[in-house]
Amino acid sequence: MTKRKLTRSEIKRQAILDAAKQTFQELGVQGTSMDELAARAQVSKRTVYNHFASKEALIMELIGELWQQATLMPQGAYDPTADLQVQLSALIESEIAVICSREYIELNRVAFDHFFHQPEALQKEVEKFAAIETGIKRWIKAARVDGRLRELDTEIAAGQIHNLIKGSCFWPQLVQVAPILNEKERHELAERTAAMFLSHYQK
Amino acid sequence: MTKRKLTRSEIKRQAILDAAKQTFQELGVQGTSMDELAARAQVSKRTVYNHFASKEALIMELIGELWQQATLMPQGAYDPTADLQVQLSALIESEIAVICSREYIELNRVAFDHFFHQPEALQKEVEKFAAIETGIKRWIKAARVDGRLRELDTEIAAGQIHNLIKGSCFWPQLVQVAPILNEKERHELAERTAAMFLSHYQK
DNA sequence: AAAAGTAAACTATACGGTGCAGTGTAGATT
DNA sequence: AATCTACACTGCACCGTATAGTTTACTTTT
Incomplete structure (x- = not known):
């Protein structure tokens, strides 16, 4: 079991990925603004960009999961x-x-x-x-x-x-x-x- | 045969539709700006809007053809x-x-x-x-x-x-x-x- | 002369991305 | 227990750019 060791940073990062997966799926990649995304992840836009260099990088991370x-x-x-x-x-x-x-x-x-x-x-x-x-x-x-x-x-x-x-x-x-x-x-x-x-x- | 009776207006209209078909296919609907489209059709942007009320209307016209x-x-x-x-x-x-x-x-x-x-x-x-x-x-x-x-x-x-x-x-x-x-x-x-x-x- | 086309500037808006001043937090030091 | 420190998160203003659609003033076609 890998459980209780998530740093705050890791939690935020995961929240971003989850929100991205859901929002991209719902509104489309083009249709999802980084502002909307940050709002859904309950994270500041700046934090998104601290974790992922660009929208493109975030997308590729998800596709990597696939x-x-x-x-x-x-x-x-x-x-x-x-x-x-x-x-x-x-x-x-x-x-x-x-x-x-x-x-x-x-x-x-x-x-x-x-x-x-x-x-x-x-x-x-x-x-x-x-x-x-x-x-x-x-x-x-x-x-x-x-x-x-x-x-x-x-x-x-x-x-x-x-x-x-x-x-x-x-x-x-x-x-x-x-x-x-x-x-x-x-x-x-x-x-x-x-x-x-x-x-x-x-x- | 329906041939020699195209008014100039009809020619322009067709040029727009042809360019739209080709450009939408090539660059995508989102990726095609109305400026680019007008340029490709060799028609002024205003003319595009004289023939089609909006980008959406133009798209639907093409889908209608389909x-x-x-x-x-x-x-x-x-x-x-x-x-x-x-x-x-x-x-x-x-x-x-x-x-x-x-x-x-x-x-x-x-x-x-x-x-x-x-x-x-x-x-x-x-x-x-x-x-x-x-x-x-x-x-x-x-x-x-x-x-x-x-x-x-x-x-x-x-x-x-x-x-x-x-x-x-x-x-x-x-x-x-x-x-x-x-x-x-x-x-x-x-x-x-x-x-x-x-x-x-x-x- | 009426209808249609043209070029170019303009409006309004949206979005990706950055900078920055300040805040919260967890763990190490005293 | 109190304080220090490193680091991540926040919120917001801001820049540059792209784009749908409009206006204006002028020209061409029929």
């Missing part, structure tokens, strides 16, 4: 003895759990908001994430080598799974045209995604 | 005598042609940019589009009634197709992390999407 969170992605190993539908479905569901989480989506909103008009910078950030999206890819490769899937292009096949997932539980939530999925919905999404994938690719 | 364009979506009819893969693949490809077009995506960028922080307004706009996405849904229903598909939930099944499409040719392009698909890529996407769908649902 990157850190993404590295927690589950990396289920392929099990040659288990049923394909069962294990793929479970792997997908655990990946959905991350992608669907409020925290993850909200931070992504801030990031997309910030990078929407800087395609090259966004592309760089996305590359970091691309490295992460290999959990399912590796599983597919393993199952293919094991001879339980028919011939396929791993990139494309993994992409199909991700498209099926994200189209239901990420993109609409990112742009806030659909609510975040509940546990049952996530489970069903995982099941039917695995089922469709295996209908096509299982030997 | 809506108009979306209504041109193809509505392929189900043919009980034709091969499922062939006709579904063709239907999907024609839908991709719209969704993938530079024009469509660029206008969507402007729209999302503008509505990103107004979830309720965005939701209303999206509802208009939801009505459009019924081409494939209708085809599925028809094929189901004809007994050539197994039991399914039309909403979900059509959603799966759209997720498979948009995940490859719309979302990444919207946020500019991937280039627009060329004809061959579109064709292959349509083929493999239809194939996967039918693997799972065809009787």
Whole structure:
């Protein structure tokens, strides 16, 4: 337990980050003034600038948190003895759990908001994430080598799974045209995604 | 042909709209000042305001174009005598042609940019589009009634197709992390999407 | 001559960021 | 217990800049 040792400074800093996360998410990065932010954090504007050199630095700190969170992605190993539908479905569901989480989506909103008009910078950030999206890819490769899937292009096949997932539980939530999925919905999404994938690719 | 009858006023108006479309797309709505816009349109700032009451009005005019364009979506009819893969693949490809077009995506960028922080307004706009996405849904229903598909939930099944499409040719392009698909890529996407769908649902 | 366009200056406002004088606090020294 | 010290927080004025929209005085097009 890391608890009772927060200096006053650390408390303030955290208050700023919390307020920033919430306010950026609510009003947008552009729409949030540093004055508003300081007010919400119940901190003087000067204190904000004592902790963060600029608005940009504050934003990047938050996006850094996102990157850190993404590295927690589950990396289920392929099990040659288990049923394909069962294990793929479970792997997908655990990946959905991350992608669907409020925290993850909200931070992504801030990031997309910030990078929407800087395609090259966004592309760089996305590359970091691309490295992460290999959990399912590796599983597919393993199952293919094991001879339980028919011939396929791993990139494309993994992409199909991700498209099926994200189209239901990420993109609409990112742009806030659909609510975040509940546990049952996530489970069903995982099941039917695995089922469709295996209908096509299982030997 | 509607050609040689453009008044000077109409020419100026169109120059403003063209410049706005291009500049909003390039620099973002927030990032585009009305001065910059007038300069690019080679028109005085006053002229801009003579044609459009406000920046907001100009934006909405462009988004209106988007809506108009979306209504041109193809509505392929189900043919009980034709091969499922062939006709579904063709239907999907024609839908991709719209969704993938530079024009469509660029206008969507402007729209999302503008509505990103107004979830309720965005939701209303999206509802208009939801009505459009019924081409494939209708085809599925028809094929189901004809007994050539197994039991399914039309909403979900059509959603799966759209997720498979948009995940490859719309979302990444919207946020500019991937280039627009060329004809061959579109064709292959349509083929493999239809194939996967039918693997799972065809009787 | 009426309608539309032009250039440039102007209004009003908002925002990112800085400087500074003073205040609160926690821990070390007396 | 009283005092000292280092450091962080506060509040506010202030600067420079950007931007939506307007006004004015003049020119061009039809």
